Amino acid sequence: xxxxxxxxxxxxxxxxxxxxxxxxxxxxxxxxxxxxxxxxxxxxxxxxxxxxxxxxxxxxxxxxxxxxxxxxxxxxxxxxxxxxxxxxxxxxxxxxxxxxxxxxxxxxxxxxxxxxxxxxxxxxxxxxxxxxxxxxxxxxxxxxxxxxxxxxxxxxxxxxxxxxxxxxxxxxxxxxxxxxxxxxxxxxxxxxxxxxxxxxxxxxxxxxxxxxxxxxxxxxxxxxxxxxxxxxxxxxxxxxxxxxxxxxxxxxxxxxxxxxxxxxxxxxxxxxxxxxxxxxxxxxxxxxxxxxxxxxxxxxxxxxxxxxxxxxxxxxxxxxxxxxxxxxxxxxxxxxxxxxxxxxxxxxxxxxxxxxxxxxxxxxxxxxxxxxxxxxxxxxxxxxxxxxxxxxxxxxxxxxxxxxxxxxxxxxxxxxxxxxxxxxxxxxxxxxx
Amino acid sequence: xxxxxxxxxxxxxxxxxxxxxxxxxxxxxxxxxxxxxxxxxxxxxxxxxxxxxxxxxxxxxxxxxxxxxxxxxxxxxxxxxxxxxxxxxxxxxxxxxxxxxxxxxxxxxxxxxxxxxxxxxxxxxxxxxxxxxxxxxxxxxxxx
Numbered sequence: 001x002x003x004x005x006x007x008x009x010x011x012x013x014x015x016x017x018x019x020x021x022x023x024x025x026x027x028x029x030x031x032x033x034x035x036x037x038x039x040x041x042x043x044x045x046x047x048x049x050x051x052x053x054x055x056x057x058x059x060x061x062x063x064x065x066x067x068x069x070x071x072x073x074x075x076x077x078x079x080x081x082x083x084x085x086x087x088x089x090x091x092x093x094x095x096x097x098x099x100x101x102x103x104x105x106x107x108x109x110x111x112x113x114x115x116x117x118x119x120x121x122x123x124x125x126x127x128x129x130x131x132x133x134x135x136x137x138x139x140x141x142x143x144x145x146x147x148x149x150x151x152x153x154x155x156x157x158x159x160x161x162x163x164x165x166x167x168x169x170x171x172x173x174x175x176x177x178x179x180x181x182x183x184x185x186x187x188x189x190x191x192x193x194x195x196x197x198x199x200x201x202x203x204x205x206x207x208x209x210x211x212x213x214x215x216x217x218x219x220x221x222x223x224x225x226x227x228x229x230x231x232x233x234x235x236x237x238x239x240x241x242x243x244x245x246x247x248x249x250x251x252x253x254x255x256x257x258x259x260x261x262x263x264x265x266x267x268x269x270x271x272x273x274x275x276x277x278x279x280x281x282x283x284x285x286x287x288x289x290x291x292x293x294x295x296x297x298x299x300x301x302x303x304x305x306x307x308x309x310x311x312x313x314x315x316x317x318x319x320x321x322x323x324x325x326x327x328x329x330x331x332x333x334x335x336x337x338x339x340x341x342x343x344x345x346x347x348x349x350x351x352x353x354x355x356x357x358x359x360x361x362x363x364x365x366x367x368x369x370x371x372x373x374x375x376x377x378x379x380x381x382x383x384x385x386x387x388x389x390x391x392x393x394x395x396x397x398x399x400x401x402x403x404x405x406x407x408x409x410x411x412x413x414x415x416x417x418x419x420x421x422x423x424x425x426x427x428x429x430x431x432x433x
Numbered sequence: 434x435x436x437x438x439x440x441x442x443x444x445x446x447x448x449x450x451x452x453x454x455x456x457x458x459x460x461x462x463x464x465x466x467x468x469x470x471x472x473x474x475x476x477x478x479x480x481x482x483x484x485x486x487x488x489x490x491x492x493x494x495x496x497x498x499x500x501x502x503x504x505x506x507x508x509x510x511x512x513x514x515x516x517x518x519x520x521x522x523x524x525x526x527x528x529x530x531x532x533x534x535x536x537x538x539x540x541x542x543x544x545x546x547x548x549x550x551x552x553x554x555x556x557x558x559x560x561x562x563x564x565x566x567x568x569x570x571x572x573x574x575x576x577x
Contacts, residue, residue, distance in 0.1 A: 374444050374477075374500050375500060376500060376502065379442075379444045379500045379502065380502075381440075381442040381479065381481065381502055381504045381551070382533050382534070382551070383472065383474070383479070383534075384533070386474070386479070408476045408477075409444070409446075409476065409477055410446055410477075411444065411445075411446045411448075411451070411498075411499075411500070412498050412500065413498055414446065
């Protein structure tokens with residue numbers, strides 16, 4: 001355990017600390033972020049009206065839309081010059097969310113990531129291979145500094161170039177792998193293809209995040225690599241990785257409640273659900289300086305378990321998210337909204353027509369195919385022109401989404417409709433079975 | 434005399450029965466296929482054909498929600514013997530023309546092959562070739 005003095009607090013102590021920090025956060029946000037002041041004023045709530053944790057339901061929610069409307073710095077409580085670092089949400093569109101950290105925030109973040117890793121049994125003797133991309137995405141740097149703080153030896157491999165990843169795993173003998181679960185499986189399969197035996201692989205722990213994955217996937221990962229595979233959860237709007245993480249009992253992810261207040265609400269009525277019931281996860285930050293976030297709607301559907309865990313922690317656990325309350329899909333770790341695809345198609349003259357995204361897992365990697373109903377404007381008698389049109393569509397999608405999709409033309413009226421409303425996404429990846 | 438032959442192109446998804454459906458619609462409308470070519474990509478095919486009643490074929494397929502296009506191509510007769518095609522292509526080559534695609538069928542009745550050309554620019558191709566090649570007109574495809 002990295003910070004047992006906090007991690008071992010009992011429920012009463014946790015809630016006492018949370019209330020103090022919540023009151024401080026609301027006051028701080030009210031005074032320093034105009035958007036919050038306006039929000040609270042609009043519902044006639046003053047910071048001092050928050051007298052108990054239950055009072056939090058009086059506060060308005062924050063959504064991604066708030067970040068968009070206040071882009072880039074409008075949600076910040078401090079001047080940009082006071083920031084030590086800036087990241088952006090994984091959505092690679094021009095509208096991605098800008099987030100920032102003060103020196104103190106970075107320190108907190110590192111502590112939380114160190115906790116995340118220690119939770120899974122990583123210690124200062126470990127050598128960690130980080131295959132997350134380094135850049136605006138919070139995963140790479142977030143894990144990097146946290147693991148350094150833990151005292152581990154960090155290899156910042158970054159993403160891509162599987163051949164080199166394999167080489168480094170064989171040569172440098174890392175004991176911990178940090179990546180997306182799908183990429184880990186890809187690495188496992190590549191190792192197998194190279195004829196590497198399990199006994200010759202030095203890895204013992206996998207810290208996987210940035211995309212939803214199932215227990216089936218865990219089994220598969222643990223069979224194909226000599227590791228125990230751990231999930232963790234976080235989102236850049238709240239901080240990044242380190243919001244919550246699985247302990248060695250692999251039974252839900254502990255929310256580090258001394259820094260985050262988690263609620264589960266019914267995504268339609270937005271009222272709290274009973275303990276243990278599924279609903280949308282809502283998070284309030286309790287210690288952030290640069291970017292305090294009040295009641296952020298994560299859109300992830302999960303449930304909370306506040307019972308004491310066998311690891312000794314009382315900190316509530318969230319289960320693996322079972323879906324989203326909006327239509328966002330995650331493809332190879334990148335957030336994609338069907339509306340963005342619509343936008344891309346709309347940008348090409350004459351293309352706008354019915355479409356559907358089919359998601360599959362191929363060799364452990366996500367494969368996304370966009371089916372577009374053909375019309376006269378995008379059907380050509382010459383193959384050359386036909387190919388150019390397909391390339392144009394692909395390019396436009398890549399520009400807007402940041403990832404490549406396969407594009408297939410299908411006949412008109414061939415896409416499945418569900419109750420009159422177009423079914424935009426067919427997910428065959430079987431993440432939740 | 435109109436040298437431009439109307440060709441019908443149909444988008445066909447690689448699914449069982451789609452090609453058959455096209456032929457069925459043509460039959461129901463009493464349309465005779467005179468020449469045909471099916472080019473495929475991984476995901477779909479482009480069915481191109483010349484028929485005796487191109488307008489009727491176009492309308493009938495469109496009515497059945499097929500994605501159909503009309504294009505213009507050139508058609509000529511070629512002697513059905515070794516080197517027949519080569520002689521023809523030599524002329525095209527000397528005229529410095531780029532062929533988009535070609536398809537052909539043999540007319541058993543008069544021991545000639547019919548060859549259909551799609552050029553990048555039909556007018557340019559016609560101008561350059563009209564004195565060297567005799568092009569068939571639409572009439573040729575209308576007789577049975």
